Each structure stands twice: as C-alpha cells, then as structure tokens.
C-alpha cells in the first residue's frame with residue numbers, strides 16, 4: 001500500500017458525501033464548538049473536575065441538577081490522540097440530559113506531549129475517579145463511550161485485566177453497565193505510514209501492545225453482563241468499517257452482550273456524533289434504550 005493510500009483510508013474526512021475534506025473538518029469543529037457554547041448557557045454543569053495532575057486531566061459534568069442516582073454517560077473525544085478536547089465533546093449532552101442522564105466529557109493529554117500509553121493510563125484514572133464519584137452518589141449505571149481514537153481508549157479498559165481486577169476489588173466494576181464504541185481505531189499498524197504518526201511516533205512495542213483487534217491480543221477478563229455497542233457509519237472509510245467489524249468479533253471473547261451496527265443513510269465519521277443531538281437518530285435511540293433497559 002502506498003503512503004497516499006494509507007493516508008486516505010485513515011482520513012475519515014475524505015469519505016463523507018457531505019463536504020470535501022477541509023470543509024468537513026471545519027464544519028465539524030464549528031458545529032461542536034457551537035453546541036458547547038449553547039449547552040453551557042442552558043444546562044447546569046460543573047467544569048474542570050481534576051482527576052490527574054496536568055492541565056488537561058480534568059472532566060466536565062453536565063446535568064448536575066438531575067437526581068443524584070441518575071445514569072452517567074462518559075464521553076471520550078477522538079482526534080487521533082493528538083487533537084480536539086473535552087470542550088468539543090458535548091454533542092450528546094442536550095438529548096441525554098433531557099432524558100435524565102448526566103454526561104461527563106473527559107479531557108486527556110495529547111501526543112506528542114505524551115505517548116499513547118500515558119493517555120490510556122489517564123483514561124483509566126478518569127474512569128476509576130468517575131466510578132468512585134458514581135458510587136458516592138448512589139448511581140449504579142455508568143456507560144463509557146468513545147469516538148474514533150476515543151473508542152480505542154474506551155476499549156483499552158476492557159483488555160486490561162489488572163485494571164479490571166482492581167476495579168472489581170474496589171467494588172466499582174459492577175457500576176459499569178455499558179460501553180459504546182463509535183467509529184473506532186483499534187489496530188495501530190497502518191498509522192506508521194501516515195502523517196498522523198508524526199505526533200504519535202509509534203514504536204513496534206506500542207503497536208503490539210495497543211492494537212486491540214490483533215488476533216493474538218491478550219484476552220482480558222470476562223465482564224459479566226456488560227453491554228457493548230460497536231457502531232460505524234457506511235460513509236466512513238472501508239478501513240474504519242473493517243476495524244469496527246473486527247473489534248466486535250474480538251470483543252465477543254470478553255463480553256456477552258454485543259451489538260454491532262453499520263449505520264446506513266450516508267452517515268459518516270463526523271455526523272455519527274453530530275446526530276446525537278437528534279432524539280430520533282437510530283444511535284441515540286439505541287443508546288438511550290440500552291441505558292434504561
């Protein structure tokens with residue numbers, strides 16, 4: 001595969017039917033920025049709860065006026081571990097809060113300032129902190145979702161036996177009821193042939209350790225009753241679609257309840273998130289239904 005082919009397959013903005021690549025990224029970032037502006041004017045929230053020691057290891061909680069034991073939906077943003085932020089990850093907030101679910105958007109450090117392994121450690125800290133927060137509130141229904149690179153970070157939790165054992169020991173694990181993996185990247189190998197690797201500087205070891213759909217990836221522990229949703233849009237690149245399918249197959253080794261959805265109607269890598277503003281969007285309905293059933 002030539003460099004330009006890898007670059008194209010790994011650049012979701014080049015596969016949308018809505019705009020060209022540059023316009024689409026501009027549109028997406030304007031859209032999510034506007035949502036955050038509106039959400040922070042209209043929905044009760046608490047910003048910048050620290051879970052680590054750095055500027056970016058903070059999370060925001062939306063729907064702070066909902067009952068203490070309301071379900072919590074944690075959202076981890078994407079951007080190839082090197083762009084975007086929690087401040088651009090509020091799209092699920094309006095519909096989810098309206099339906100009685102608090103939303104937490106997680107910030108994390110970005111490459112090249114840190115390595116992918118450091119980000120995974122941060123996400124584990126964040127989720128542990130959030131599970132403790134949930135337990136204190138009497139909430140027993142926590143969901144963790146991620147988009148794109150954020151889905152990679154979310155799934156990394158499910159293959160980490162040591163972390164899962166620790167969460168079990170602390171009596172947190174049973175609070176985690178579901179995981180939603182939206183248009184994820186799960187195999188890091190082809191990234192080395194793309195411009196994304198300038199910031200990531202992936203080593204062979206990192207690729208092996210953090211590629212979660214490789215057939216020989218260490219099998220995690222079985223997580224009883226955890227629901228998982230793996231979803232991708234038909235206008236994502238064929239590489240991304242293949243990634244999700246492989247991820248779903250691989251996940252069957254650690255969870256019982258898995259739903260794989262290929263969204264039709266020209267859904268692409270970006271409006272798969274934008275449409276979470278729409279209560280009638282099939283993914284919104286699927287998540288809401290799964291959280292409450």
Ligand SMILES: N[C@@H](CC(=O)c1ccccc1NC=O)C(=O)O
Pocket residue numbers: 010011012013014021025078079080081084147148149150
């Ligand atoms: N330059 C990339 C941008 C990208 O992949 C992206 C942007 C925002 C949120 C998620 C993304 N993808 C993976 O994490 C593209 O061409 O689509």
